[in-house]
Amino acid sequence: MTDLMIQLRRSPRTLLERDGHPGPGAGRLALVMGRAGIGKTAFIVGIGIDALLSGQKILHVSLERSVDKIRTWYDDLLMELLRREKKLEHWAAIQLEIERNRHIQTYLGGTFSIDRLKTGLKLMRDYMEFVPQVLILDRLEFEKLSLEDLEKLKAIGAEIGAEIWMSCRTHRDAPQPEAGHLPQPANRVEKGIDLAFDLVPQDGKVRLHVLKDDQKWVNEELNILLNPKTLLLRTGVKR
Amino acid sequence: MCAWSAKSRKEEPEQIRKTHRERQDMDIQSVRNIGISAHIDSGKTTLTERILFYTQKIHAIHDVRGKDGVGATMDHMELERERGITITSASTYVEWKGHHVNIIDTPGHVDFTIEVERALRVLDGAVLVLCAVAGVQSQSITVDRQMKRYKVPRIAFVNKCDRSGANPARVSQSLRDKLGLNSVLLQLPIGLEADFEGVIDLIRMKAVYFRGDAGEEIVYEEIPAEMLGEAEAARAEMIDTVSLFSDELLEAALEDRATPELINDAVRRGVLSLELTPVLIGSAYKNKGVQPLMDAVNEFLPCPTDVPIEAVDLDNENAPITLESDPEKQTVAYVFKLDEGRYGQLTFLRVYQGTLSKGDNMIQTRTGKKIKIGRLVRIHADKMEDIVNAEAGDIVGLFGIDCHTGDTFVSPGPRLAMTSMYVPEPVISLSVNPVDSKAQANMGKALNRFTKEDPTFRVAQDPESGETIISGMGELHLDVYVERMKREYNAEVETGAPQVAYREAISQRADFDYIHKKQTGGSGQYAKVVGYVEPLDEGEYEFVNNIHGGSIPTDFIPACDKGFRSTMAKGGLIGFPVVGIRVVLEDGNSHAVDSSDMAFQIASRAALKSVYQKARPRILEPIMKVSVEGPGEFQGVIYKSLMQRRGMIAGSTEDAGFTRVDAEVPLAEMFGYSTDLRSATQGKAEFTMEFSRYAPVPREVSEELMKKYSDRKKGEN
Incomplete structure (x- = not known):
């Protein structure tokens, strides 16, 4: 089973590693940006699946969706990966493995705060012996987060040895970002972001750009495309 | 028990051979077959009771756990009265403003899910009752999932607005968040908790009050000045949401001339497309908001012709056939419930096509047996009225027919069958031993009846011990049948310890x-x-x-x-x-x-x-999907309680002081959970569970089970 799990690990971390952007590392923060509906959740769930397939534990935090809906995201993506490898018969075993190592926490009706997240993590450690190595924070209201909040998040990550992945929606009508800076609304807190990606529509597909890595401005188009149908990443030659 | 009355037999000769609907000058567009579904304690039995009162089906109001010892009318089983829960889906019909409404009361406990599913199969629409304080609870999530499975359009009623902590706006929001429904408030409360006085109708922009001793007098007044601003904003938001379903309303709204007719039409379209859930509010207990809810049932829920119904042709490789609600076509009727009355088995059925008349010869498609339609009745909760015939869309009762639930009856012609419902396999069993020979005979009768009524309830004989083994969907499910054996059949039995239905599989x-x-x-x-x-x-x-x-x-x-x-x-x-x-x-x-x-x-x-x-055989055990809900401060305790039971926690949800934990737990570990959870959370947390799948047991559990088995075998030798 482990061999198959390694084989499935094609999306998206392996592609990022190949292109020299392996991830933010423990106690650091990566941000995935893009317009509404472009596939940020798919991308970030892909990061989650990848971590799970390599045996890591993850905590997926979301504000809007029910636990069942988020599970469906993972299940669908895993199904797609297995279908591509023609290994659907292993679905149940791998899914069970994934369920064991993943916890989904949703906060409804404006109940999210960094302190609550910290309390939640403590409860998980004390009562479930669950300490995640990857924290995924999807669909948070990024506009409301301050630089201090991001630093707090990173301190939590550093304490438990977890890296942090977040998503952030950019707006079509927002002004062009200044050279060397992230688009709105991430520009306000860009000092707190260690690694930043942008999902850019291109000829009916979605191309991944890396804007910043290891706190340095990069702004490079990657050889990676997100298939809008399967929501899987694949190699795509640059224009 | 049920006092089935034969009062109208004598009146038959005076009845002209017309259907009930024809006598009432009603057409099929005015028929509503609805269910009332909810979490236990959301007050749906009280709500049903009020509906019966306002539609003049009963002449006094009783509470669920009635101080007067009478009990609510729909809770017609003695056991249900005692436990304050509704187990069987009693059916009744009412007339409201020229509409003919059949109400199927559905149980609120997940162990009786098959009852809910059966009811949903024959419904065209449903009212989802929610508590204004507790909001969307775990049971509402299960029921909603079932409604989605059967594509039942629904409207929501936020009940108990008079209770301390009531917040209908939050409940409407949680319909969006937790159930993913496109909910829209059609009313605003005038006052809340102890000050709950009435509602503002956002469609007509009027304040509605419920006066008289039992709220039977409805008074429309101008909206209180201090609430006008809030009401206008809420109306604008409501129109914004519902205008997606009607271009006409969209245009009218732009020119500020949205009429109640245009809004109603748009809401109805949204509901029928399953893409909109209008939310009404009230307090059934305080006699407020029930009549507007009935108006909404008439206005927004579908009639039988709005919902396409498919049957299969058994003589033609189960080819699907769309039925038509035409009284002149071949009759097709579906049995969704059996009940034991004083005059024998009462069969509840829905007519999907054609007309079912007294004296007709029908064919039971499962067995090919011919039957003659004897006594045909329209059913009130514990009274009934004899009728001569029933048309497509009607829900009626039939006496003197031997059949199972899920059977289809047709008039001579193609052998059609309604597609069968999903029936889960039982996961738990129990040995039952009658205490004496009289109990033995009665137990036989009881079990025969229960297996006909409930496909998830099974009976078998242990070939070795000769004991009778009953199996079902949960502890409570079996408990209720054991109780019913005692009460209804005078069959006193001793029960063994509950056994998990393990399986073995090679690897x-x-x-x-x-x-x-x-x-x-x-x-x-x-x-x-x-x-x-x-x-x-x-x-x-x-x-x-x-x-x-x-x-x-x-x-x-x-x-x-x-x-x-x-x-x-x-x-x-x-x-x-x-x-x-x-x-x-x-x-x-x-x-x-x-x-x-x-x-x-x-x-x-x-x-x-x-x-x-x-x-390399392995032992498989049933794994249950468990949802535990309680105040936020108990989150850790809930995690612990599940982890101790080999639970795998999938996730948790926080919402306004409440937390819900979703997990998968082996059934074998769930015995006694309700008691443990209650004591660990001061009775403030509750849980629901349903079967999820079979999975291999861990090695140490497997070894223990094998040791027990071999010890038992040694003991037998």
């Missing part, structure tokens, strides 16, 4: 080569079978005959199949049924004189037993 291929030989004088026995077994992903058992060249004569192949199959009932690890196995027969040998069916059966059985361990 790898193993080859067999077995000779059964007894040739020591006289007529002998000889059979040889060669082949292999392997795990089967879907299904319980599959037999593949790969014999070429006649090494086993064709005549003996069925005996081999029978022999293999006979070992499935009892696995070699802990004596539970074996599932997921494919047996492939590849070769063998026979003797011209000494081979027989019996010899091949014995050889096949022994071959499989000899190879079972090599195929």
Whole structure:
């Protein structure tokens, strides 16, 4: 089973590693940006699946969706990966493995705060012996987060040895970002972001750009495309 | 118990041969078949009681746990009265403003899910009742999932607005967040909690008050000045949401001339497309908001012709056929519930097509048996009215028919059957031993009845101990039947400890080569079978005959199949049924004189037993999907309670001081959970569970189970 799990690990971390952007590392923060509906959740769930397939534990935090809906995201993506490898018969075993190592926490009706997240993590450690190595924070209201909040998040990550992945929606009508800076609304807190990606529509597909890595401005188009149908990443030659 | 009245038999000759609807000058557009579904304690029985009162079906109001000892009218089983819960889906009909509404009361406990599913199968629409304080609870989530499965359009009623902590806006929001419904408030409360006075109708922009001793007098007034701003904003938001379903309303709204008719039409379209859930509010207990809810049922929920209904043609390879609510076409009626009344079995059925008349000859498609329609009744909760015929869309009762739930009756013509409902396999069993011979006879009658009523309730005989074993969907499910045996059938029984329905399954291929030989004088026995077994992903058992060249004569192949199959009932690890196995027969040998069916059966059985361990069998156990909900401060305690029971926690949800934890837990670990959870959370947390899947048990549990099994066998010897 482990061999198959390694084989499935094609999306998206392996592609990022190949292109020299392996991830933010423990106690650091990566941000995935893009317009509404472009596939940020798919991308970030892909990061989650990848971590799970390599045996890591993850905590997926979301504000809007029910636990069942988020599970469906993972299940669908895993199904797609297995279908591509023609290994659907292993679905149940791998899914069970994934369920064991993943916890989904949703906060409804404006109940999210960094302190609550910290309390939640403590409860998980004390009562479930669950300490995640990857924290995924999807669909948070990024506009409301301050630089201090991001630093707090990173301190939590550093304490438990977890890296942090977040998503952030950019707006079509927002002004062009200044050279060397992230688009709105991430520009306000860009000092707190260690690694930043942008999902850019291109000829009916979605191309991944890396804007910043290891706190340095990069702004490079990657050889990676997100298939809008399967929501899987694949190699795509640059224009 | 149920006082079935035969009051109108004498009146029959005076009845002209017209359907009830024709007599009332009603057409099918005015028929509503609705369910009232909710979490336990959301007050749906009280709501139903008020509906019956306002539609003049009853003349006094009783509470669920009535101080007057009468009990609410729909809770017609004594046991339900005592426990304050609704177990069976009693059906009743009411008339409201020219509409003919059949109400199926559905149970609120998840152990009785099949009752809910049966009810949903015959409904065209539903009212989802929610508590204004507790909001969307775990049971509402289960019920909503079922409604989605059966594509039932629904409206929501936020009840108990008079209670401390009531917040209908939050409940509407949580319909969006937790159930993913496109909810829209059609009303605002005037005051809340103890000050709850009435509602603002955002469609007509009027304040609605409920006056009189029992709220029967509805008074429309101007909206209180201090609430006008809030009401206008809420109306604008409501129109914004519902105008997506009507271009006409969208245009009108832009020019500020949205009429109640245009809004109602848009809401109805949204509801029928399952893309909109209008939310109404009130307090049934305080007699507020019930009549507008009934108006909404008439206005927004579908009539039978709005919902396409499919049957299958049994004579034509189950080809699907769309039925039409036409009283002139072939009659098709579906049995969704049985009940034992004083005058024998009462069969609840829905007519989907054609007309069902007293004296008609019908065919039961499952058995092909002809039946004659005897007494036909329209059912109130514990009274009934005789009728002469019923048309497509009607829900009626029938006496004197022997049938099962899920059966279809048709008039002579093509053999049509309504597609069957999903029936889950039972996960728990219990031995029942009658205390004396009288109880034994009564228990037989009771069990016969229950198995006909409820497809998830099964009865079997343990071949070794001879004990009667009942199986079902949960502890409470079986408890209720044991209680009913005592109360309704006077069958006193002793029960054994609940047993989990384990399964055994092999995990790898193993080859067999077995000779059964007894040739020591006289007529002998000889059979040889060669082949292999392997795990089967879907299904319980599959037999593949790969014999070429006649090494086993064709005549003996069925005996081999029978022999293999006979070992499935009892696995070699802990004596539970074996599932997921494919047996492939590849070769063998026979003797011209000494081979027989019996010899091949014995050889096949022994071959499989000899190879079972090599195929690495595993024990599988039922895993339940469990949702626990309670105040946020108990989150850690809830995690702990589930982890201690080998639970796998999938996630948790926080919402305004409440937390819900979703997990998968082996059923074997769930016994006594409700007591433990109550004591760990001061009675503030509750849980629901339903069957999810079978999964292998961990090694240490497996060893323990095997040890127990072998100890028991030793004891028996």
